[in-house]
Amino acid sequence: MSLHIGDTAPDFTVETQNGMISLHEWAGDSWVFFFSHPADFTPVCTTEMGRTAQLSSEFAKRNVKPLGLSTDTAEEHRKWIKDVNETQHTTLEFPIVADADLAVAKLYDMIHPDESETAAVRSVFIIDPNKKVRLTMTYPMNVGRNFDEILRVIDALQLGDRKRIATPADWQLGKDVIIPPSITNDEAKTLFPQGWTEHRPYLRTLKVD
Template sequence: MGVRIGETAPDFEADTTTGPIRFHDWAGGDWVFFFSHPADFTPVCTTEMGRTAQLADQFAARNVKPLGLSTDDVDEHLKWVEDVNETQSTTLTFPIVADPDLKIAKLYEMIHPAQSETEAVRSVFIIDPEKRVRLTMTYPMSVGRNFDEILRVIDALQAGDRNRIATPADWWPGGDVIIPPSIPDDEAKTLFPQGWTTIKPYLRTTRIESAKD
């Protein structure tokens, strides 16, 4: 069936590079960027882990905790982190889940048998403070993730929650946003005193000061 948007992210217990965790307790009241990679000591994965570490301040500013996973064990993860830090000129501090028995990868359907029976594809789950899955993305093993897009969708989700708006195609923070059709004009006048542009009755655009307002 898969892990679907809007559902509660499955809880689990696991060993990680920073010690054992129970996922929901570890997440606490923060957002989570939970992502899988095929294997330690592989080139694409090394760049992705490094990029996540390099963006630590960006994730923290959004109250997002990164959490990696592969089907390797903790000892392999810890050895590999040294390579990540060396080759990507960073310091990786977020936990990486060890899943050698594939239990969590199967729970989150990160194993796609046509790709591999034992290694996870590049799955992404953005999970909110209520433990709800808000976004999923899946990349093939040979294609590294676009981290600008990962930060953008987190900004879009958080802006939507704060301001009751939707975001158009190619939206970036600071751009026009959409007033959902479910909000009638009378209510919109209170929510959006700055006004809006009506392109069609179902398409109203406005501007908010920033994604974090």
């Protein structure tokens, strides 16, 4: 199954090292950073799981719940997490989906046969509180994710929802944003009474809090 931006994230009930969860119920009113990794007890995956745990406060302040996945068992997850905590100097508490039968990986198109028939590639799904897929990214097995980018895009999505803006290339919090072309100047005067800079009729920038 191929998932597109705007699709409802498919629900599932599955075992994790912390017990059974159902995605939609577990997510509640939070955003979800759902990410897969190829296998427990592997080096790149260990650093990614550790980095996610290290950033727990950053995810929490954005109302984001991390959810990992690999095609290993919950018992393997529990054993591996001890290594993650020791080598990455952290405490991993978020759930990791145990997907030994590949059911969730196939549901989310995480199995890419040219990479592996049984291990998931490094997929990312950002899911909003309405359970809509807002972003997808896929990394090959030998390339670790950029967590600065994951946090950046969550910030951009959340600010866009609050302020009805778009964000330019390489945008960071505090930098100028863009008024989308779908908003007329008359509407923009109400939405953005602080005014904006018009570089072209289609390119209007401003700062927002």
